[in-house]
Each structure stands twice: as structure tokens, then as C-alpha cells.
Amino acid sequence: MTDELRGTGAPGEPWSVDLLADLHAGVLEPAQSARLWSQVNTDPGARAVIAALDSVGADLEALRDAPAPPMPAHFAARLDAALEAESRRAFGGTQNAPQPAVAPVVDLAEARRKRSRRLAWGTGLLTAAAAAVAVTFAVLPGNQPTTGGVAAPATTTAQPGAGSETGAVKPLAVASSDMSGVVGKIGNKKEYGPLKNQAGLDKCVEEAGLDPAKSQAIGVHPVIFDGKPGVLALLTTGDIKKLRAFVVAPDCTVLSDTPIGS
Amino acid sequence: MPVRLSSVTAAASSDADLIAAHAAGDPRAFSELVHRHRDRLWAVALRTLRDPEEAADALQEAFISAFRAAGSFRAESQVTTWLHRIVVNACLDRVRRRQARPTVPLPEAGPGEPVTPRDAMADRETSLVVRRALDELSEEQRVPIVLVDVEGYSVAETAKMLGIAEGTVKSRCARGRAKLAKVLGHLRNPDADANVPGDAYERRDVPMTRRHLEGR
Numbered sequence: 001m002t003d004e005l006r007g008t009g010a011p012g013e014p015w016s017v018d019l020l021a022d023l024h025a026g027v028l029e030p031a032q033s034a035r036l037w038s039q040v041n042t043d044p045g046a047r048a049v050i051a052a053l054d055s056v057g058a059d060l061e062a063l064r065d066a067p068a069p070p071m072p073a074h075f076a077a078r079l080d081a082a083l084e085a086e087s088r089r090a091f092g093g094t095q096n097a098p099q100p101a102v103a104p105v106v107d108l109a110e111a112r113r114k115r116s117r118r119l120a121w122g123t124g125l126l127t128a129a130a131a132a133v134a135v136t137f138a139v140l141p142g143n144q145p146t147t148g149g150v151a152a153p154a155t156t157t158a159q160p161g162a163g164s165e166t167g168a169v170k171p172l173a174v175a176s177s178d179m180s181g182v183v184g185k186i187g188n189k190k191e192y193g194p195l196k197n198q199a200g201l202d203k204c205v206e207e208a209g210l211d212p213a214k215s216q217a218i219g220v221h222p223v224i225f226d227g228k229p230g231v232l233a234l235l236t237t238g239d240i241k242k243l244r245a246f247v248v249a250p251d252c253t254v255l256s257d258t259p260i261g262s
Numbered sequence: 263m264p265v266r267l268s269s270v271t272a273a274a275s276s277d278a279d280l281i282a283a284h285a286a287g288d289p290r291a292f293s294e295l296v297h298r299h300r301d302r303l304w305a306v307a308l309r310t311l312r313d314p315e316e317a318a319d320a321l322q323e324a325f326i327s328a329f330r331a332a333g334s335f336r337a338e339s340q341v342t343t344w345l346h347r348i349v350v351n352a353c354l355d356r357v358r359r360r361q362a363r364p365t366v367p368l369p370e371a372g373p374g375e376p377v378t379p380r381d382a383m384a385d386r387e388t389s390l391v392v393r394r395a396l397d398e399l400s401e402e403q404r405v406p407i408v409l410v411d412v413e414g415y416s417v418a419e420t421a422k423m424l425g426i427a428e429g430t431v432k433s434r435c436a437r438g439r440a441k442l443a444k445v446l447g448h449l450r451n452p453d454a455d456a457n458v459p460g461d462a463y464e465r466r467d468v469p470m471t472r473r474h475l476e477g478r
Contacts, residue, residue, distance in 0.1 A: 017440045017449070025436035027429065052448035056439045059392045059446060060411035066389035068305035075318035076300065082322050083296060086329050091289040 171222040193222025194250035204252035214238035277341035310353040324352035403438030
């Protein structure tokens with residue numbers, strides 16, 4: 001498609017940069033290549049283009065080991081959550097459980113479909129939460145019927161009486177010593193448990209002295225926090241790189257308020 | 263399964279030790295490996311895919327794959343080489359999927375687009391200039407150039423990874439380098455200008471690139 005613009009290398013005729021780039025990259029037939037190189041070597045203009053292409057190669061090679069910005073904190077947190085979930089699946093007392101047919105990352109396709117909605121928000125946190133909840137489902141079979149070999153993860157404590165509705169979610173066991181994986185456990189579902197609804201959560205947020213405008217709930221789930229029943233809410237903080245893991249007892253007593261992210 | 267935590271996950275452990283410990287059931291070994299190499303592999307994913315969301319997804323997918331495949335890691339290869347290849351393959355899977363979705367536009371590489379923070383100091387770095395120049399290439403040119411010129415894969419390996427002919431890899435690299443030479447200012451040499459048909463270059467390459475971008 002470029003023939004009409006390829007210089008022939010005849011004396012006085014301008015060189016095509018693309019022709020020289022093809023020559024430089026070894027695209028051309030050997031005979032043509034040999035003929036052109038002999039012409040290029042005697043033409044300062046052509047040699048300058050070849051030198052420019054060499055400089056590009058050097059610039060690109062230098063990029064390999066050049067310092068680059070680190071992975072942004074919210075992506076790193078999401079990665080950590082996914083790997084923690086994978087680690088729990090592999091090592092966390094469910095070693096006989098069958099592996100999911102697909103990696104949790106497949107669920108990120110769902111997260112991506114939400115991207116257009118998230119654009120207004122300007123952060124990857126929702127995706128992180130959406131991905132994390134998918135990871136949660138991959139790891140915690142929950143109340144789905146399972147075959148005999150599949151046990152609930154050891155970290156899940158069933159509290160059949162905790163919910164007032166049929167099919168109420170089971171509280172998740174969360175330890176204050178291990179809050180880093182909480183995003184992966186909670187995800188972006190909102191299960192208010194003993195707080196009943198958003199108003200119940202809002203009341204606790206206000207009583208804790210947090211700014212409700214900055215403290216939007218990303219995900220909410222009943223928990224057993226260090227052995228005490230409560231509700232964990234992942235709240236925004238006003239800083240797009242940070243979430244807050246806010247844990248309250250049913251009477252709004254704050255059990256934990258932990259920043260997540262950097 | 264017995265786990266040798268503290269001794270194996272110590273900072274002094276080699277990457278190969280960590281892989282072996284992970285395969286033997288050490289729940290912390292893989293995490294240590296990830297933290298050692300995450301940022302470097304993030305840079306690989308970002309320059310291959312350009313879109314930070316996709317790069318993060320690909321890196322996550324790659325690390326999960328590596329987590330599961332660690333048992334089949336062969337000690338004669340470098341862990342970093344092994345991880346690098348898994349990340350690149352995860353990225354290329356996404357490139358192929360993206361190419362199968364013709365209506366999804368590539369993100370514009372304009373100001374404010376990248377999630378990666380930029381500061382005035384970094385703006386002056388050559389590497390940032392080169393990364394931005396790469397962003398101006400069509401995906402068809404950028405991906406082979408990243409694999410061959412930045413990551414150091416051979417033309418033959420790149421052709422195999424991309425499922426295209428070696429001649430196509432060379433040709434796309436040639437076109438991409440020609441454009442980069444211009445974008446990076448290497449073609450501003452007066453001698454070159456005097457004998458290089460700049461308008462022909464513009465006429466051919468710029469519209470081709472725009473057409474490529476707009477067609478996605």
C-alpha cells in the first residue's frame with residue numbers, strides 16, 4: 001500500500017522514512033536491502049534517518065529498566081484482596097474444595113461493564129468492590145447447596161438466628177488483626193443485618209462523628225468482629241485512594257474504624 | 263501440610279525459594295513474591311495495554327495464574343522471566359479481546375487521562391516522554407514495539423505470541439519506529455529534513471494512525 005510513496009533511492013530523489021524504517025527493520029528482500037544499504041551509506045540524509053531510528057531503539061530499550069510509577073494504591077489493594085482470597089481458597093482449610101473453573105478475574109468483566117457508570121465518580125474503588133464481591137462469591141460458597149466435599153471456609157461463622165428474614169446473610173468473621181482483606185470479603189453488596197437499612201447505618205455514622213457527606217457506603221455486611229456481632233461498612237473517606245472499614249455493634253458502639261488504602 | 267513460614271519468607275530468600283515455599287504450602291511466600299515484582303510488572307502491563315484499568319485486571323489475572331501454576335515452575339528458568347511472560351500473555355489476551363470489540367474506543371492519551379500520578383519532576387524524565395510517545399502509536403504498532411524493543415523479545419517470539427507472521431512484526435515495528443522518530447524529535451535533524459519528504463510522511467502516517475484509532 002506504500003509503493004507509490006517509497007523512494008527508490010535514486011540519486012536526488014527524496015527518501016521515504018517508511019522505506020528506510022523497513023530497511024532498518026529487515027523487512028525488505030535481501031537483494032533490495034543490499035542495494036539500498038549501499039545507497040544509504042553514501043547519503044547523509046538517509047544516514048540521519050537511520051541514526052534517528054537507532055535512537056528510537058535506544059530510547060525504547062532504556063524504558064525497560066527506567067524507574068516507573070508504582071501501581072496505584074487502589075489497584076494494589078484490589079490485587080492484594082484477590083490474592084488473599086486465592087490464598088484462603090488454597091490454604092485456608094478448604095483444600096478439598098474444587099477449584100473454581102475460572103479465576104476470579106473473569107468476574108472483572110462485570111466490573112468493567114460498570115465502568116461507564118463509575119466514570120462520574122472518577123475512581124476505581126467501585127470496580128474494586130465489584131471485583132471483590134465476585135471474589136467473595138468465588139471463595140465463599142455461602143448458602144448454595146454444595147457437594148459433600150465443600151465446606152464453608154473456617155473463617156465464616158454461621159449465625160442462623162442473626163437475621164430476621166428468611167435467607168438472611170451469614171455474618172462474616174473479621175479479626176481486627178487482619179483488616180487488609182476486608183474489601184475482598186465485603187465487596188459492594190449492602191446487607192445491613194441488625195442495622196436493618198441505610199438509615200440504621202447513617203445513624204451510627206453520625207453518632208461516630210463522621211461526615212455523612214464523605215462517608216458513602218460502598219458495601220455493608222454483618223460481621224462477627226473479634227467474636228462480637230456487628231456490622232462492617234466500607235465507607236468512602238473523601239480521598240479516592242482510601243476507604244474506611246467502619247465496624248459497629250448493633251447499638252452503634254464503634255468496634256473499629258480502620259483506614260484501607262494508602 | 264507443614265509450613266515453614268518465617269525462614270522461607272525472609273527478605274533474603276531468593277525468588278526461586280519463594281516459589282518452592284509457595285508450592286510447599288507456605289501461605290505467605292507468594293505474597294512476598296508479588297510485593298517484590300508488582301510495580302515492575304505493573305509498568306509492563308501498563309505499557310502493553312495503556313489503559314490502567316485493563317492493566318490492573320491483566321496483572322491480577324496473571325498473578326492468580328502464577329499462583330496456581332507455581333507447582334509447574336521449572337527451576338532452570340528465572341522466576342522474573344516466568345512471571346514476565348505470564349503477565350505479557352495476560353495482557354495479550356486482553357489485546358485480542360479488545361480487538362474483538364470494535365466499538366470500544368481506545369482511551370485518549372490526553373492530559374488527565376492516566377490514573378498514574380504525574381508530577382513536574384517526572385514530566386522532565388526522558389522515560390516519561392518515551393512512554394507518552396508510545397501512547398501515540400496505534401495498538402497494532404505499539405504492542406509489537408513494546409514486546410520487541412522494550413521487553414526484549416525476539417521477532418520470532420513476538421510473532422508467536424501475537425499469532426502473526428514475523429514479517430508482519432518487523433513491518434509494524436518499522437512503522438512504529440518511524441512515527442516515534444518523528445514524535446520524539448529525532449527526525450528534526452536539518453540534514454534529514456532536507457532530504458526527507460515530511461509532507462509525504464504526514465500524509466501517510468498520521469491519517470493512518472487516526473483512522474486506526476477512530477475505527478476502534
